[in-house]
Amino acid sequence: MTVESLKATHADKLSSTQIANGINAAFTNVKRLTEDAILLLEAGRYPTAASLAILAIEEYGKERILREIARTDEADKLKALWKDYRSHTKKNIVWTIPGLLAREANFRDVAAQVFDKSSDYPKLLDHIKQLCFYTDCLDNMNWSYPTNRIDKRIAESIVEIARFYSNAKKTTSKEIEIWVKHFKGVPYENADLVYKALSEYHSEIQECGLSSERLDDFLNFAKKQIVPQDEPTSK
Numbered sequence: 027m028t029v030e031s032l033k034a035t036h037a038d039k040l041s042s043t044q045i046a047n048g049i050n051a052a053f054t055n056v057k058r059l060t061e062d063a064i065l066l067l068e069a070g071r072y073p074t075a076a077s078l079a080i081l082a083i084e085e086y087g088k089e090r091i092l093r094e095i096a097r098t099d100e101a102d103k104l105k106a107l108w109k110d111y112r113s114h115t116k117k118n119i120v121w122t123i124p125g126l127l128a129r130e131a132n133f134r135d136v137a138a139q140v141f142d143k144s145s146d147y148p149k150l151l152d153h154i155k156q157l158c159f160y161t162d163c164l165d166n167m168n169w170s171y172p173t174n175r176i177d178k179r180i181a182e183s184i185v186e187i188a189r190f191y192s193n194a195k196k197t198t199s200k201e202i203e204i205w206v207k208h209f210k211g212v213p214y215e216n217a218d219l220v221y222k223a224l225s226e227y228h229s230e231i232q233e234c235g236l237s238s239e240r241l242d243d244f245l246n247f248a249k250k251q252i253v254p255q256d257e258p259t260s261k
Contacts, residue, residue, distance in 0.1 A: 037108040042199040042206070045096045050196045052088040059085060060192035063185050072181035073172035077158035079181075079188035080118070080151060086191040087117030097206045114155075115148040122147045124190045134217035141214040154180070201236050 040048070059082035066075035091111045098104055110116035119140060126136045139145065156162070157175045164170055208227040212219050231237045 035108070035112070037105055039099070039104060040092075040095060042096060042202040045092050045202050046197045046199045048092050049089045049202075052085050052092075053194050053196055056082045056086045056188070056194065057192045060185070060188040063188055067181055067185050070178075072178055073158040073176040076176050076181040076184045077155055079185040080121075080155045080158070082188040083121045083151070083184075083191060084114055084117040086188075086194065087120045089194070090120060091117065093202070093205060093209070096202055097210050114152050118151045119145075119148050120191070121151050121184075121187055124187055133221055137214070137217040137220050154184070198236065200234070201231055204230050204234070204236075 059078050063075045063078035063082060066072075066078065088111060091107055095104060095107050095111075098107060122145075123136070123140055126139055154176070157170070158172055160172070162170045205227055208223045208230070212223045214220055228237065
């Protein structure tokens with residue numbers, strides 16, 4: 027195996043079946059990473075547990091980008107999306123969703139915060155991951171160690187988010203086609219249009235027997251999965 031063969035990566039359009047396969051592969055890996063993170067958490071290895079949980083969250087974040095690829099035809103946009111697919115911060119915006127759903131009663135407020143391009147949340151999670159793995163020299167010229175920066179509370183909160191995503195149900199090409207039908211051209215910045223598309227999408231997959239959940243059922247379920255708590259910080 028050559029170095030060039032290891033670098034070879036796809037950056038073009040995928041069929042609905044290929045999209046579904048990619049999402050399902052990611053979900054399988056999310057479950058594996060989360061299970062490993064839980065084992066490390068139980069063993070008191072908090073920085074490593076948190077780091078694996080963050081990797082699981084990033085892996086789950088591929089789903090959103092693959093769905094974007096499914097509804098995109100323009101070559102330039104596809105190239106940018108594949109770049110996002112391999113970017114840590116672009117994948118980890120989903121880490122805020124469970125906590126926001128638990129805190130906010132209004133879906134539109136949650137959507138606005140999640141897709142706010144000026145948000146520092148993606149960078150924060152990536153910074154926490156660095157603290158989990160590496161030593162660093164702080165502003166006061168003291169050296170930081172992962173075990174001094176990532177405690178049990180931070181590790182538990184991040185593992186809990188990964189656990190939430192590890193329960194994601196696998197998808198099918200038919201479900202992807204229905205999703206594209208309702209989300210084609212819908213801007214995520216418009217929370218009202220996103221909510222409308224989600225409602226219509228959930229109604230159709232319910233009618234097709236692909237899900238038994240209405241949108242409100244899904245949102246209420248998600249809110250109950252994680253108890254609201256303070257966001258982890260890097261301080």
